[in-house]
Amino acid sequence: MARTPGGIVGSVDNKRPHLVFTSDRRLENNKTVNHQSQYGTEIELMGAAGELAALRYFGYREVLGTHFDGGRDMVWRGWDIDVKSTKMQNLPYGFLQWPTHKTIKSDIIVLVGIEITTLEFEIVGFAFKQEFDRLDINEKADQPCWEIAMKNLHPTCELKSLPYLRRRDPKTARLSARA
Numbered sequence: 001m002a003r004t005p006g007g008i009v010g011s012v013d014n015k016r017p018h019l020v021f022t023s024d025r026r027l028e029n030n031k032t033v034n035h036q037s038q039y040g041t042e043i044e045l046m047g048a049a050g051e052l053a054a055l056r057y058f059g060y061r062e063v064l065g066t067h068f069d070g071g072r073d074m075v076w077r078g079w080d081i082d083v084k085s086t087k088m089q090n091l092p093y094g095f096l097q098w099p100t101h102k103t104i105k106s107d108i109i110v111l112v113g114i115e116i117t118t119l120e121f122e123i124v125g126f127a128f129k130q131e132f133d134r135l136d137i138n139e140k141a142d143q144p145c146w147e148i149a150m151k152n153l154h155p156t157c158e159l160k161s162l163p164y165l166r167r168r169d170p171k172t173a174r175l176s177a178r179a
Contacts, residue, residue, distance in 0.1 A: 003113070004092040004124045006155030012052045013119040015062060022048045025066035042116055050085030050112035053121040057156070071105030078165030081126075082106035088115040088122065095147035096127055100137055104129045107165070111153060125153030 002009050012019065023044035048064055051073050055062050058076055072080040082105070086094055096111045098104060107129055113122040127148050135146040 002122055003088075004122065004150055006125065006157055007091075007113075008057055008123040008156045009121065010053065010056065011118065011120045012049050012056065015052055016119060018062075018064070019045055019048045019052065019119070022064045022066055029066055046085045046087070046114045046116055047083075049114045049116075049119050049121060051083045053112050053114075053123060054081070054083045054110055057123055057159075071103070073106075076108075076159065077162055079108050079162060080106040081108045081110055083110045083112060085112050085114050086124075088113040088120070090150075091122060091124060092150050094150055095138075096124075096150065096153060097138070097141065097145040097147045098132055100144045100146060104132060108159075110156075110159070111150065123156045124150050125156055126159060127153055 020041075023041050026044045026048065027041055051064055052062055055064075055074060058074065060074060071082055073083045074081050084096060084098075086096075091113045096109060098109065108126050109129070110126045111124040113124055115121070131148065132146045135148065137144050138147050141147070
């Protein structure tokens with residue numbers, strides 16, 4: 001049962017070996033000054049599970065990358081999408097947060113709640129990149145960040161009804177998933 005209005009629920013536990021492998025490789029490959037690797041494999045497992053949940057929702061091949069994705073996890077109808085994950089216990093009262101030191105490179109940010117022990121998920125909702133421009137900065141978080149309350153996210157079901165995005169430069173138009 002969804003904890004948030006319009007949330008899409010399911011499980012990716014059947015892919016646990018693939019998710020563990022992917023999260024281990026990501027932890028090895030993606031170390032930077034600002035990466036959250038100090039949280040260990042759990043944060044990578046949560047992120048990989050969230051991406052897999054979104055791939056499944058859109059009907060894409062369930063294949064995950066093990067290196068940096070450049071700020072785009074997949075493309076839907078021409079819209080670049082970045083998937084962010086949070087602990088299921090944060091639903092429905094938490095926030096979609098974006099650190100102020102990071103540039104938002106995708107058109108849409110999707111938030112997925114993950115129960116790390118069972119790998120159950122809830123796709124909570126999404127926000128458009130430009131919506132972050134109107135937000136105040138939370139200086140009290142671990143890192144200064146913009147944040148949108150989960151209750152203010154667009155419902156997940158609206159993703160599948162987005163119109164095709166036409167890009168001005170045909171070289172940047174991508175109409176299929178990265179995977």
